[in-house]
Amino acid sequence: MSLRTICVFCGASTGAKPLYREAAEALGRHLAERGIRLVYGGGAVGLMGIVADAALAAGGEVIGIIPQSLKDAEIGHPGLTRLEVVSGMHARKARMAELSDAFIALPGGLGTLEELFEVWTWGQLGYHAKPLGLLEVDGFYAKLTGFLDHLVEERFVRLPHREMLQIDESPAALIEQLENWQPTVAPKWVDRQPG
Structure with a gap:
């Protein structure tokens, strides 16, 4: 699968x-060096600003999607290839998903997890067939992945x-995994109990 645009949460x-x-x-x-366009939440602060600045410094194309209500709070990045201001969080996530061929989550908080789980759920339900991944950093996601395994066991x-x-x-190995990923064809429901 050729990945032209990756959304980073x-x-x-x-x-x-x-x-x-x-x-x-x-x-x-790495995204810029591979010629992969970055789509992200449009902020200039935190890891959002860092990933965008690194891609821009390496000659990459970066598109930010930010709700008007967060433009000031997250300090909308002024130096992007394009910054789209949308009406709210639902519009932000829908637009990022629309523009992207795959999704990667770096470390983050509740918003990062919510964005990741929403696109994952969309994939599970068959609304898209786009790969998603976690860039693991020093065991940041280890407890989460353990809990995900627990969900399977239960x-x-x-x-x-x-x-x-x-x-x-x-980053290189994760992007290679995303490029080689094949969509899963399996019903969401583990059990179907009558009535």
């Missing part, structure tokens, strides 16, 4: 460790849907 904070900043820089730079998530999420510590 990440924090509006830089987090507690310098490794998070370094990972965002590495991902932004029969709330089917294994093929769990396996939709690609995970790697290297």
Whole structure:
């Protein structure tokens, strides 16, 4: 699968460790070097600003999508290839998904997780057939991935849907996994109980 545009979900904070900043820089730079356009939440702060700045510095194309209500709070990035201001969070997520061929989550907070889980759910339900991944940084997502495995064990998530999420510590390796990913064809429902 040829990936021309990847959406990156990440924090509006830089987090507690310098490794998070370094990972965002590495991902932004790698996307630009591969000629892959970056779509993200449009902010100039936190890991959002870092991934965008790194892609721009490496000659990449960067499109930001930001709600009007967050344009001032997240400080809409003034130096992007294009900054689209939309009506709200639903419009933001829909537009990012529309523009993107794949999704990657860097470390982040509730918004990052919400965005990741929403596009994952859309894929599970067959609304799109786009790959998604986690860029693992120093075990940041280890507890989450353990819990995802627990969901499979407890029969709330089917294994093929769990396996939709690609995970790697290297931007290059993760993007290669996303390019080689094949859509999962499996019904969402684990059990169908009559009546």
